[in-house]
Amino acid sequence: MKRIDLKVGFRCNNYCRFCVQGDKRESLPAKDVSELYASLEEGRREGATGLVITGGEPTLHKSIVDVVRRARELGYELIQVQSNGRSFCYEAFCRRLIEAGVNEFGPSLHGSTPELHDWLTAAEGAFLQTVSGIRLLKKLGQRVITNSVITKSNYRDLPALARLLVSLGVDQFQFAYMHMSGRAAQNGRWLAARKSLIEPYVKRALDVGIAAGRTVMTEAIPYCLMSGYERYVAERVIPSTRIYDAGMVVADYTAARKQEGKARGPRCTQCAWHEECEGPWKEYPEMFGWSEFEPVRVKEGAQARCAD
Ligand code: SF4
Incomplete structure (x- = not known):
């Protein structure tokens, strides 16, 4: 186990239409320090x-700076705050986090315009705060890695979003296919896009980051839909992680994803990626079926690009 994922509480000042946390914000208090x-x-x-x-x-947790400081005292080397990014527009707050020990910031941005991002997050002004936060963190010399959730509403915008992220100077960006759990499950019928539809836009967006020398990744898009871009599949490099969730601990997140979260289809055993591939989140084929997941005969594309 290399990393822990510590959920400190479920309050949030966004109300994302693809949020996987369901009603935890209303039902669970912030964890005690x-x-x-x-x-x-x-x-x-x-x-x-x-x-x-x-x-x-x-x-939003009142003791977050103390938690970071305690983590640093205990010897954690990498300390990342994964956030909707809005609080990062406050310079004094960022400086307190950095002084306490944060050395990686993980804000989320889901569209290249205020209209799109604020609509997806159901939070007016969120885009302006998050973009300002990213700019500020880069000005302060921090490492910034972003996440963007792919939905039917923003997949055509991904290349423009990639251009914005590059211009903001982010070190890494990731596009993650929405996981239909929590509110995302309630909205999935109209918010989820077919993976074969998003594929060309995802690849064009990755090209923007690759050309600019940034690290780029995708999550929850299997290899058969990433032909030529297999090296950017995040599941290849996600470190072994334990999750401290609400009232429970997921001891091995990789195993949990493979055994409970993801699924493989009836033809996946014929695929050259069968050993490595986790498949899509299991809710995806329940909605769209397995027809898009065409078994790969040889891993040629990956080898060629991995040798770059
Ligand atoms: S194992 Fe299945 S889901 Fe994974 S890449 Fe192959 S065909 Fe696609």
Whole structure:
């Protein structure tokens, strides 16, 4: 186990239409700082050197700076705050996080315009705050890695979003196909796009980042829909992670994803990627079926690009 993912609470100032957390924001209080410290200590005892602080929106937790400081004292080397990014527009707050020990920031941006991002997050003004936050963090010399959720509403915008992210100076960006759980499950019928439809836009957006020398990734898009871009499949490199969730611990997130979260189809055993591939989130074929997942005969594309 290399990394822990610490969920500090589920309050949030966005109301994303693809949020996987369902009604946890209403039903669960923020975790007490003593519980958070205990999780940090257990993680270190088990050998983790990486920490991702997340939620909900973790920057709304009143003790977040203390949690970061405690993590640094315990010896965590990588300390990332994964956030909707709105709080990062406040310079004094960012400086406190950096001084306490944060060395990687993970804001989310889901569209290249205020209209699109604010609509997807159901939060007027969110785009302006998150973009300002990214600019500020880069001005402060911080490493910024972003996540963007792919939906039917924004897949055509991905190349423009990639251009914006490059211009903002992000170090890495990732496009993650929406996981139809929580509110995303309620909205899935009209918000989820077919993966074969998004494929050319995802690849054009990745090309923007690749040409600019940025690290780029995709998540929850299997290899058969990433022909020529297989090296950018994030599941290849996601580190071994334990999740401290609400009232429960997921000891091995990779195993949980493979055994419970994802699914493989009836023809996947014929595929050259069968061993490595996790398949799509299981809700996807329940909605769209398996016809788009064409078994790959040889891994030629990946080898050619991996040798770059
Ligand atoms: S194993 Fe199945 S889902 Fe994965 S790449 Fe092959 S055909 Fe696609």
